[in-house]
Amino acid sequence: MIPTISTIPLLHLASGDRLSLQVYKFVGAKPGKKVYLQANLHGAEIAGNAVIHQLIAFLMTVPEPELTGEIWLVPVCNPLSTNQRSHIFSSGRFCAYEGKDWNRIFWDYEKQGDDLEAFAQSQINLDPVAIRNNYLIQIKQSFDKLLEKIQSPSGVPFSQRFRYQLQSFSLDADYLIDLHSSTNQGLDYLYYFRGREASAKYFLFNQGILLDEYDGDAFDEAFIQPWLALEDTFKRLGREIKFDVEAWTLELGSGMQMNPNSVEKGVRGVKNYLVQKGVLAMPGFTSADAASPEMTFTAKSRVIKYYAPAGGMIQSRVKLGTVVKAGEPIYQLLSFNKSGNLPNVIDVVAEQTGLVYDISSNQAMNEGDYVLAII
Known part of the structure; x- marks a missing residue:
């Protein structure tokens, strides 16, 4: 399967040079779920780029009938951050212009959406697929208004242009995977959200940290919070619904390093997740690969x-x-x-x-x- 490759201009520099993003899209023979993966949102956290490179090479060997839905991959998703240096050290965790953490800038519909209870009441008797489609339309309509401000004469700071671009790729995804590493030296583990423990095991990691408290406006949080809020609203109205929408942050080893073991765990985990979620059909995928290890779950509030x-x-x-x-x-x-x-x-x-x-x-x-x- 050959991907569609799109190059998107991101930032025009004073020197006349331009930073860009490159998106690799694999579209299967049958419609289905959309999976979005990105890497290197923080400048020093580079291991995810190797994961995406290996996934691209792997997906190019997959026949179209074995992919249901589509997979979008964005390596080096923050080139400004990746290229930032202090002496020989990558220091791109914060936007140098605004002092903001690059992973605390994202737009969260749940914080500014219309009356959620009124929406839930209007959808109470519909099936979850229809509710998801209707809610996504509402989210997109609100998101589109951001572009009006970006294109206005007064404009917006670069961080708002940047977040708009990444979120425009991922807003309609079903499954979002954000590949990070420790800024320092770290083990391999993942962050997950409530009610998604069963799927968390598909990544074959030993450690999972439940995001039961939030720093605010992180990429994975901004993506899934509207759906978690809608689930909570339905529950208050007496109906239990869990949408098939998932967000993950994989932490792959240490910053400024491409540790081969961390990269291998990332590739293996993402492949297994895609198979278990029905996105990939892989004949010959062994039970040993699919087996979930004994995974320990801990709440972030207990760290x-x-x-x-x-x-x-x-x-x-x-x-x-x-x-x-x-x-x-x-x-x-x-x-x-x-x-x-x-x-x-x-x-x-x-x-x-x-x-x-x-x-x-x-x-x-x-x-x-x-x-x-x-x-």
Whole structure:
């Protein structure tokens, strides 16, 4: 199967150069679900680009009759962020012009939509497919108004142009997969939303973090929140509906690295997800590939992040992937002073038992700097 390749202009620079996005679309012989994948929203998080490259190569070997629906893939989805540097380090987590996290800028219909209860009441006796179609029309009509402001004489900041472009690709998707990595050093895991645990297992990861609290306006949140809100509204009206709409963020290892094991897990997980969701028919797909591992689910609200209690240097720390018990030492901070006293060592212990799943790359700490996280 040969993809349709579209190149979309994104940002015209003062130098006259232009940054663009490239979208690879695979369309099957039969209509069905739309799957949207993107990678590298944060500049240092590059592993997902290798995942998408391997998926493109794989999908080109798939006959059209074995794909039901369509798959859109966007590698290097934020070229401005990817190209941002401080010395040799990728630093593209925040928009340099506005100081905003690139993954906290997205438009969320649920926050500004019309009366949701009135809409749900008008749809209460319809089947879920019809309700989804009607609600999506409503979302698109509201989304289209953003373009009017973008094209107005006063215009908008680049972050709003950027979010409009990515969300225009993905707004009507059924399944959205956003490929990230740790900004620091991290394990492989995924973020998921309530009611989607069964599908989460299809990615074949060991760890899943439930987004039961939100930082606000992240790409996956903005996509699925309107549908979760509609499910809640129907529930209050006495009808249980779960729409076949899913959003995932896959965290693939460490920033500024394409770890082969993390890439392999990402490719294997996405393939299996597509098969299990009925998007791909793969004769010969082995049961070993399809088997779900023992997956641990934890709520984001139960993650504890540790921050340096003083300035200094981390001279010892537990390794990434270590299971620690409450009260056990997790790192030592060698702390210096300018008060005529000798340097001292501060021992920090775990507040609770858990898995060390993310650690800072930098071991020089100002007071309050991030050190590690335990799930």
